[in-house]
Amino acid sequence: MLKKTTIDKLPELAACLMEKGTLVAPVKEAGGFNFRAITDAAQVDLIFHNTILSPKTVFFPQTEDFVRYSVYQPILEAKPVEPEIRPTFLFGVRPCDVKSFEIMDIHFTRTGVPDPYWRKRRDATIIFGFAFDTSEEADPAEFYHTLGIGAADPDGSDVFMLRRDDVLFLKAVSPRGENLLGGLAGLTDAAPDERKYFDDYIAQGHDYKTRYTCVDAEAIAKEFEAIFHNTDFWTKVSNACLSCGICTFVCPTCYCFDICDETQFGQGVRRRVWDACMFTDFTLEASGHNPRTQVYQRLRQKICHKYSFHIRKYGPISCVGCGRCTRYCPVNIDIFSIVEQAVQAKWYKRM
């Protein structure tokens, strides 16, 4: 089922979704675009390349409250916080970011103790994937194609969208998406030639090249294991690193968090808050021991986590090539250039 609407009717579609639940979509704000819960249907803006923060914020917000307490009250008075989770429509997610959800699922819910917050938020959400504009030149910071993700890859979306000038096509990919699209007013059926355009676009999305091609996750993982203790290498690639948290905060697959008790005037909330392995005190123990006092050790942790540990523990590379870490790094450190240097050009070939 391929449906369509026009860009100028986007507010109508938005309003329709807002009636059914919470609509989260890209919004232009100071500094760039971000996914936000929409309060006014006119806010939805699809003329964007990608957001600053990844849409992981929807399932894994920067702060998630666990318990409210009072330091004057006994522990039995502490109240678990019931997160307000309504049916949610996550609108306009780029294919590489959609892929990140699947990678995060492995960590949060498919292995070990399931994380109830991720699960509930994820289950409540219908994802509207949105193809990159392949008529534009590829963004130099991005490399999703290198990691096997197409610019118009509908995998993992419930509904997949594609913009052609002022027309927006919407195709149901999952049964949930099918159900939803069928019941949305204001959409019309696409014509046969449009269906062909849509299918061709998706097929050609796989040929839309970003930086490099062909990556062998297993081989990369092994390569990083082999050079883990090569301090010269890690010092060299981390010389410029400021050890700030940008790369991890904007990353769609970084999941580290701290659990903080934040008390004001005796009333407090225990919550999780994003943390970053790039911060000096991330591994500082109460004894004073810190296994990662040096910048190179922290950058090594970050890169090896994504390109080695994660592969060995969970299978896939924990990176989708969205390019945010590279784009927002204040000193232009590029994660894939480091991968490239680490594997000494053995496992990829230039496009």
Add this chain to the structure above:
Amino acid sequence: MSENNPYIPMPVEISKIIDEVDTHDIKTFRFTFVNKDDEQKFVYLPGQFAELSIYGKGESPIGIASAPTDAGYVEFTVQRAGAILPGLVTSALHDMDEGGRIGLRGPLGHSWPIEFLEKKNIVVVGGGFAFTTLRSLVKYMLHKDNRSRFGDITVIYGARTPGLLCYKDELAAWEKRSDIKTIITVDKGNETWTGREGFVPAVCKDVAPSPENAVAVICGPPVMIKFTLPVFFELGFSKENILTSLEMRMKCGIGKCGRCNVGYKYVCSDGPVFSLAELEDLPRDF
């Protein structure tokens, strides 16, 4: 969200506080469960840990010092931390009295591999306050229902001074038993100390436990471990038969918060117990 939420602690009450050492900064806290359901759910084995949780202060991962054979309560031996980061939780706990209530999340992590230890001779080596989960293991093995499942048990336990030995009454009781060989040593004795003097590695060399069908379970300060391991290699223990427990800074305790990894393993959920063979497979990043 409160049902089976791994981030929400269960309430426990301090039923007993034992001042372990003469510096008064290590105490054993005995907790009873406020809700009987929680007691049923808190099924653990020696070597596991739990998060002690005090709202407004935070959480602190601590090894379980009691044994599952101790019915009705659970114990933790806690040092008041704070060399660099003030140990907010441990300080607050040390300031509490019997009857006080805190939160408990757990049990967490993997235990000492009990099935693997069965029918083997067990050499337990501990130093200072890191003896807690070893105490749990020894108590568990010595229990009348369990003693026959294990071979010879040797305990080598050391502290800097006699006053810094934990669980003094139990050590005395073990020394009197014939089904366990207990060797207590201190780095430096005092006028009333009649026992051994000497560092743990030297005592291990002296005692020279046989590697035959034996497993060494070692916990202690890093410097003790560093010098003890070569002794056991020399005695002929294989890397698979030397076990230890790692410490890293932890938060969630369930392998989600990403803090305590050593290579591809999370110390909280994949450990904290590792054999030396397993550790050799990990990068030296701890």
Add this chain to the structure above:
Amino acid sequence: MAISFEQIEQHLKTEALKLLESGKVILVLAYGRGYDANHPMPYVAKHPSDVDNIVFNEYCTANLARYLTRYPRRTKIAIAVKAADSRAVVQLIQEDKVCREDLVVLGIPVYGMKNFKTGEVIDSKTTGGLYNPVLYDILLGEEVHGQPVSSPYDVLAAYEAMDKEERWAFWQRELGRCIRCYACRKACPMCYCDPCFIDQNKPKWGEKSPESPGNLMYHLTRFHHLAGRCIDCGECSRACPVDIPLYLFHKKVAKDCEEMFGQAAGMSIGDKPVLVNFRVDDSDKILE
């Protein structure tokens, strides 16, 4: 006079090579190629063969003085500095964080530097009205003269037009967007505290959550820690992933300092940092 970036790059390479070959320094803090030509990176050349990797173009905005405190004392370092960066070096010397005799300062006279994220020319925001370094041992090219100079405080016009309430609302709004990635303090050459006050937990000065009280506590305290010390390189604002105009506050405080105490940060090695230097004739305006 047009700036020739190629020429600066050539000078930089030549001097770096001489210094490394002669053993006068063991490392040169310069710029190297990033993932493409528009995205150069801070680069550390340690061997004569590294010198080939050095680049210089209009996107080499990073203030390399940030890295000086990373190396132990008595490490002989050559550092490439633009005007504002040289002021950071001076300020660090004043604060006894680096030793003058450990440094070979390679001064870069330049204007027309651009933000690599936006392509915007950043002279008016970040040069402090200077195109020539205030401290150097070797100048890579000729001093810039005759280039129109705008006051570093011109960009404050709109901010200063706001009254107290408006400014408070402005900062609450702007700082409310902060995600607490701490890129601002990490990019800042003057933020070398270890640990930073905001990371302490006893006393805990501010919460970790990116919410108003903690955000205000972090930024307002940092603003004040930098009073009289900020050398106007603009790195904090450029590093910010959500484009918070932190430079406005720093500039405003710098302007106040200059008006009250007649001194700008990092202009002369002989100066004392303005807030640690009590003079009987100091302005009392700060107390009003």
